Amino acid sequence: MTAAEPDAAAAPADIRPPVWSHAGIGLVVVLLLGVLAWALAENVPGWTEGTALEEIGAAVEYPVYAIAVGLLGNLLLSVLGVRDRLSGGFRTEFFIKTGLVLLGASINLSLIVDSAGRAVAQALLLVSAVFLFTWWLAGRLGLDDKLRALLASAVSICGVSAAITAAGAVQARKEQLAYTASLVILFALPSIFVLPALADAFGLDAAVAGAWIGGNIDTTAAVTAAGALAGEEALQIASIVKVTQNALMGIVAVALTAYFAFRVERTAGSPRPQAIELWRRFPKFVLGFVAASVIATIYLNNASASTGPETIAVANDLRTWFFVFAFVSIGLEFRVGALRQAGWRPVGVFAAATVFNLVVALGIASVLFAGFEF
Amino acid sequence: MSDGDTATPGVERARRIALNEDWAATIAGLALLILILAGVITADVIP
Numbered sequence: 001m002t003a004a005e006p007d008a009a010a011a012p013a014d015i016r017p018p019v020w021s022h023a024g025i026g027l028v029v030v031l032l033l034g035v036l037a038w039a040l041a042e043n044v045p046g047w048t049e050g051t052a053l054e055e056i057g058a059a060v061e062y063p064v065y066a067i068a069v070g071l072l073g074n075l076l077l078s079v080l081g082v083r084d085r086l087s088g089g090f091r092t093e094f095f096i097k098t099g100l101v102l103l104g105a106s107i108n109l110s111l112i113v114d115s116a117g118r119a120v121a122q123a124l125l126l127v128s129a130v131f132l133f134t135w136w137l138a139g140r141l142g143l144d145d146k147l148r149a150l151l152a153s154a155v156s157i158c159g160v161s162a163a164i165t166a167a168g169a170v171q172a173r174k175e176q177l178a179y180t181a182s183l184v185i186l187f188a189l190p191s192i193f194v195l196p197a198l199a200d201a202f203g204l205d206a207a208v209a210g211a212w213i214g215g216n217i218d219t220t221a222a223v224t225a226a227g228a229l230a231g232e233e234a235l236q237i238a239s240i241v242k243v244t245q246n247a248l249m250g251i252v253a254v255a256l257t258a259y260f261a262f263r264v265e266r267t268a269g270s271p272r273p274q275a276i277e278l279w280r281r282f283p284k285f286v287l288g289f290v291a292a293s294v295i296a297t298i299y300l301n302n303a304s305a306s307t308g309p310e311t312i313a314v315a316n317d318l319r320t321w322f323f324v325f326a327f328v329s330i331g332l333e334f335r336v337g338a339l340r341q342a343g344w345r346p347v348g349v350f351a352a353a354t355v356f357n358l359v360v361a362l363g364i365a366s367v368l369f370a371g372f373e374f
Numbered sequence: 375m376s377d378g379d380t381a382t383p384g385v386e387r388a389r390r391i392a393l394n395e396d397w398a399a400t401i402a403g404l405a406l407l408i409l410i411l412a413g414v415i416t417a418d419v420i421p
Contacts (some may be wrong), residue, residue: 038421072396078412094395094402177385288400292407299411310417311381314410317420354409 007147019088026089030332033073034324037066063192063225070331077332092329093161097285099179099322100239104292105315107236108300112293115237118211118368119244122361126215127248129360130156134353138251141345146172147345150180151257151346155353158246158283159184159219165249165281169256182335183350189224189334190352196230206230208373210237211365216357222324230321233374243286250281255347 041062048057069249077083134152143151146167153166167177195217199209209230214237216221223242227235296315300308409415 035421051392091395093392094399097396097399098403098406101400101405104403105407164385164388167385172385177388284396285400285403288403291404295407295411297406311411311413314415314417314420315407317417318406318410318415321420 019085020084023088026086027091028085028089029073029077030089030095030325030328031089033069033328033332034066034321036368037069038062038063038321038324040069061229062320062324063327065226067189067192067225067331070328071334072331073328074332074334083332085131087333088327090332092221092326092333095322095326095329096224097283097288099224099319099326100220100243101285101288101292102241102315102319102322103235104289105296106312106319107293107296109293109297111236112240114245114291115207115240115369115372118372119241122211122215122364122368123244123248125364126357127156127245127252128360130353130357131252133351133356137352138346141347141349143349144176145260146170147176147180147346148215149260150176151183151349151353153197153249153252153256154180154184155350155357157249157252158242159188159222161220161246161283162218162249165253166314168254169253169281170260179346183346184218185330185334187222187350187354188217188219189330191217192222192225192229195226196234199230204366205372206233207237207369207374208365210234211241211369212362214241214313215245215361215365218354219330221330224323225330229277236374237369237372239289243289247286249283250278253281254278260315295374344371 041060044057044065046061048054051057069239074083077086130153134155135148138148138151149170150163150166154160154163156162162176163180163184166172167180194277196209196214199212204212210227210233213226213234214223216314217226218241223238224235230238298314300312303311406415
């Protein structure tokens with residue numbers, strides 16, 4: 001087995017035919033574990049009060065419990081031999097995107113407008129730099145062009161979603177997609193905890209920390225988890241930056257389709273990528289995120305000073321639940337076997353690209369979001 | 375791997391699920407928000 005040909009058994013839930021009854025049970029597992037994680041987040045500070053663990057108990061927030069509970073659930077289901085069968089219910093993308101649409105309701109439209117220019121500039125610079133670096137490095141290490149495209153898209157844009165889109169654009173094989181998706185989660189998990197800690201250690205203000213987190217962590221769910229750990233303002237900027245990067249996915253997909261059709265494969269009669277592809281591959285939840293902000297901003301401008309914020313607080317509570325379920329799903333989707341199946345070259349490319357992304361994103365965020373006021 | 379490989383059914387299925395999930399999340403999120411603003415979903419029903 002070569003690095004480019006990992007075991008097909010590694011295929012994540014997304015790329016196997018779903019068995020709906022199993023997926024339904026998987027969904028129930030996610031919901032139950034989410035309730036457990038929430039119960040821990042609510043009660044551990046009280047349980048540890050007055051003990052040696054009081055400070056830790058007070059500091060640990062719900063994303064940590066949700067991911068930890070997901071990982072433990074993953075271990076338990078793997079030992080029982082049912083994890084793969086239930087994995088169709090681990091819908092990280094659905095939960096996180098629904099949560100992000102609801103998050104849009106808590107972000108005043110003026111914040112999106114004020115930060116949009118910087119977010120677009122950062123996304124364009126960062127996606128271009130990281131994509132080209134990853135593509136170049138993977139080429140130097142002799143990786144297959146399709147795997148190069150998947151790795152570069154995943155690292156530079158938005159993780160698993162981008163890998164899925166790129167896989168369709170370059171006609172990749174499902175094993176390559178499964179492998180890339182596993183790598184994304186493998187690298188995203190530590191980033192959730194490391195980046196907020198580093199942002200704190202570097203003394204970054206909320207906007208720069210948020211822009212750094214949003215520009216650096218690959219997968220949208222992990223960005224949200226890290227942003228939530230860094231604070232509400234950092235979460236808002238991280239989400240705006242990540243949503244902007246998501247919006248570039250369609251453009252990259254069309255560019256990849258054209259590049260592979262005309263340069264890499266050169267098949268006679270390959271259909272030209274059409275403009276409609278931009279819309280087809282555009283992540284629609286971005287529209288939902290902006291629409292929610294518009295709706296909530298209009299609502300708040302017309303509601304009373306007391307009822308308006310109270311109502312939006314309900315949306316925030318519901319949003320948190322969707323995030324809890326998404327973070328539990330991240331833990332459940334984690335596959336330790338990916339490293340063994342990968343070989344060192346793609347892992348090396350991904351690691352190097354992540355470090356490159358880390359440094360470049362910090363530089364760009366520090367310049368573009370310096371002095372940003374909420 | 376041959377360069378002439380076409381996308382496997384697994385990749386196509388993943389792409390379709392991702393697109394459907396995208397729309398489903400958008401619709402679900404906006405529908406929930408509207409229900410909240412309309413007062414149908416209140417703080418009492420969220421744990």
